[in-house]
Amino acid sequence: MxxxxxxxxxxxxxxxxxxxxxxxxxxxxxxxxxxxxxxxxxxxxxxxxxxxxxxxxxxxxxxxxxxxxxxxxxxxxxxxxxxxxxxxxxxxxxxxxxxxxxxxxxxxxxxxxxxxxxxxxxxxxxxxxxxxxxxxxxxxxxxxxxxxxxxxxxxxxxxxxxxTEQIQAYYDENPDRFLLPGKVSLGEIVILADSRGREEALVLALDAVARVRVGESFDQVARDLSEAPSKEKGGNVGPFETGDLAPNLEAQAFSLPLGTVSEPMETSYGYHIMTVISRTDAGLAPLAEVxxxxxxxxxxxxxxxxxxxxxxxxxxxxxxxxxxxxxxxxxxxxxxxxxxxxxxxxxxxxxxxxxxxxxxxxxxxxxxxxxxxxxxxxxxxxPAGDTAPDTEAPVGDAGTPHEGPSR
CATH class of the missing domain: 1.10.4030.10 (Porin chaperone SurA, peptide-binding domain)
Incomplete structure (x- = not known):
């Protein structure tokens, strides 16, 4: 029960x-x-x-x-x-x-x-x-x-x-229950190597990085050069939580300063370039939220x-x-x-x-x-199923009888 x-x-x-x-x-x-x-x-x-x-x-x-x-x-x-x-x-x-x-x-x-x-x-x-x-x-x-x-x-x-004191004490004594994962939203440019070879793919990736660093918008360069489906959205992807990305990409995503562009990162399929649009680091949820x-x-x-x-x-x-x-x-x-x-x-x-x-x-x-x-x-x-009718059993001090919960 x-x-x-x-x-x-x-x-x-x-x-x-x-x-x-x-x-x-x-x-x-x-x-x-x-x-x-x-x-x-x-x-x-x-x-x-x-x-x-x-x-x-x-x-x-x-x-x-x-x-x-x-x-x-x-x-x-x-x-x-x-x-x-x-x-x-x-x-x-x-x-x-x-x-x-x-x-x-x-x-x-x-x-x-x-x-x-x-x-x-x-x-x-x-x-x-x-x-x-x-x-x-x-x-x-x-x-x-x-x-x-x-x-x-x-x-x-x-x-x-x-x-209130009990709520605060439970929150303080059980921090692991209220940990929030880190979250990050990214812009990405993906250059594939399978059709052109890695050397040519690296040249295209370096060119993409250079265009962004001299002032072009990441969004426009992604639409021009990226070979991922996200190019239609200017390379915007996410949000991702801690553990969602491959380890090398996650390390970059949670360390790269906001608004900057990464160097080309070599992957199994070619090269990956990213910028961080927004990021929330892992941490304890505020008590008010939980x-x-x-x-x-x-x-x-x-x-x-x-x-x-x-x-x-x-x-x-x-x-x-x-x-x-x-x-x-x-x-x-x-x-x-x-x-x-x-x-x-x-x-x-x-x-x-x-x-x-x-x-x-x-x-x-x-x-x-x-x-x-x-x-x-x-x-x-x-008779099977019968019991004594409404016996005044010694069930403890129940107080004054009332008509029960309102319906």
Missing amino acids: NNAFPGKTRWIGLAALLLLVATATGAPGAEIIEEIAARVNDSIIVRSEVQDRRAALVRQIEEEMPPEEREETLARAQEDVLFDMINQELLLQRARLQFDMDKYFDNLQKDFMRKNEISSQSELDLFLKNSGLTSSEFRRLLLRSNVPQDVLQFDVARKLVVT REEVERTLRQKKYGEDLDIFLGKLWVDNQVVVNPRYATGKLADGGPYATLEAILSGDKPLGPHPEDQTGEDAGDPPELQPATDDLSSRDAAV
Whole structure:
């Protein structure tokens, strides 16, 4: 999750919704006994949900990525499916404490209808019927596809601060990132030797240099004598950056005084004469020119760091139990947030540690896989894909609920 920097809210369109419907689990109310993969407070994630998410992920990667990049991406993504689903559930539960979910859903539904040109409730009802969706399933899909990113925007992205001092420090400490190549625009006269021999070609080249040095314009001499395509433009070529020209020509281009003409330079094809029209030497880009780039880099870096801390605190503050049979990828060995050491900010842990608590309320921290419940031996007599409805889970101090981001 920490690879995405939230800008605009992710909106679910018609095609995306139909994809989610295609991978949704069985009809509501159907009693399906299946293995629990994880529990997040009072909500559970069952095996079929994990399998469906993996299947959808495989299809997406196969459709969007070139074949040579698929294998490694598929393996890594499939390993972390449950980890991402747990994070999504934690964010959904936190949203119930932050947002007025009814008003929030109303905003999402209005936006969905507008983007998909659905003008009335009756048209929406027909769409849901044709898609095999109940209104409650539509609500669930719409919320799950938008809420997590909105919570991250509300709790992480909007709180990012990059100071002028931090921008200056990054610029000063990373000069190699902001080096500008030298640039030069030239006038050239090319005399070819293949049809006349090198001695005659040299005589013509020396004559061209002499004409310029006695006062003729380089432009006119190039039009008269040059045998390169650039003669039609008076010999004007460029601009060239450092590394674009042959070494002997580049050395001359970046050392010849402006407005002067070079001696004929011997090349594999004959002789080359040049004058420098304009030149900018290589150097450090001014901070004013790269300030937005520096700030964007710092925001992305800080967002990744703050996101890990935020998610880590959610894992510590909530009851997350993982079936060891599903503990792959980031969930292996207890998961990335199994200890408070994984979410330190400086030297200060963000979550409550039992050793820091006193009195009767001091208790054990939530156990991660394996937890007190042996999920590997438990089955769930629940509809596949179902979870506890709007549970007031202990997802941290979320403040006063509001109706969510404006659309």
